[in-house]
Amino acid sequence: MINHPSQRFNLIFRSHAKLLATIGFIVLMGSAITFLMNPSQTFLIQIGTSVGIVLILFAIILRPNALHLARTGRQVRYASNLTVVCVAFVTILVIVNFFSFKHNLEFDLTETGEFTLSEQTITVLESLSEPVQIVGFFGPDDRRRAKIKEYLERYSHFNDLITYELHDPNTEASLAQSYGLDNYGLVFLSGVYDYEVSEVDEQAITTGLMCVTTHKHNQESVELVPLKTRYPSDRHFSLTLFQTSLIFLITLIFIPLTVLIAGLRIWWMRR
């Protein structure tokens, strides 16, 4: 018979020790994720970590035998072994991915060599002797942002002297204005020299690189670096109504129906 309030209190909390430990663990994980996503939220991270640790410690104090069981239980031992093995294996995979990312080989299968830098660009990149920083201003919704990022990654991957950063001109308008840009564009910086372009193609970027390294400022006096023009094949075709209907019948009716009939036949024979 439990009559004393402290005994009742103890019993209620002991039965909820597992729940407390789970909440503590979730709060700790939340703090870790917050730290990864936004390390500046130090107050939130500190509070979360403290609350998580206190809850876990409280659960351990309430049920110390659970900790003993956790250390000796068969299922728990297997689970902890699994965790260790999995963490080790995932670490190996992370390392393998890191090296494959650093030493990436690309095979461009597009007809026009869309993902391959042109010979002229490679010549310019090989002749670079001083660091060039490229600052881009494109909003997150700007479709050109992905394209320019892809180009800049390729350029910086080819030559370590090139570094780049992308900013949002809407949220960092003052930064864009400090480079003389009203809206979007690219700024090439090398030493005390700078050069701006608003186009987002290989020709404009290569020209920008050339200009900033050869110290040409007057845009009007600069000629675009001529790149080999690559025309893709025309992939358009037109069909008559009969041909369209025929393809409709083949793709939407004939193929699924054939598989259905074949499947039913096999199933009927082997059931």
Next chain:
Amino acid sequence: MKTLIIARRELSTFFLSPLAYIIGVAFLFISGFIFFFTAILNGIASLAQFFNVISTVLLFILPLLTMRLLSNEARSGTLELLLTAPIRESEVVIGKFLATFLFFVILLIPTFIYLVILMYYGNPDLPVTFSSYLGIILLGNVLISFGILTSALFDNQFVAALLAVMVSLLFWLVGGLGVVIGGIAGFIFTYLSIQEHYADFVMGLITTNNIVYFFSLTVGLLFISTHILRIRR
């Protein structure tokens, strides 16, 4: 050898199951629909749009194929029999993975007809199409592995399928979060995104990094599934 026996047994189970045919027919009907509306009606001899859309469909179709692989065996009690046999857990997992993968490849074969149609009427970019097929096969590997993992975790096959869809969607969409967050965490989220790696294949760019990503994710998920089976033994 035992792996191949399990794979063969599992593949024949697929061909005996009406559910597999229903899924197969549904997949081909949706594929035909996507092909007709993205390539034929637009008059473009390219399967790029088709591969972009069909990848999203696979997120929902493949968990339906994998949901019963281990959970059904656990529910019917045959998993215990299988695990008491002189056979390793890895052989069970790899065997079931191979069977589902082969079934998936068989499902993809009729889609070559789309390519033949485009070659007849237009001029498709064959190397890019080859790259897209490679991408969809690697994507399929990962989605099947997610399905096997959730099937090893739960005895209820519908819970397994639902969780597989959710986890696959999470890995599919996590790249968007990476763009919003930015910084190192953003880079990690973007790198984890299946969509980011798959998109390169569809555009005609094969990179060793993307291949390593898909292989390591598949191997990692199968490895964890094997260990979950070991715990259940």
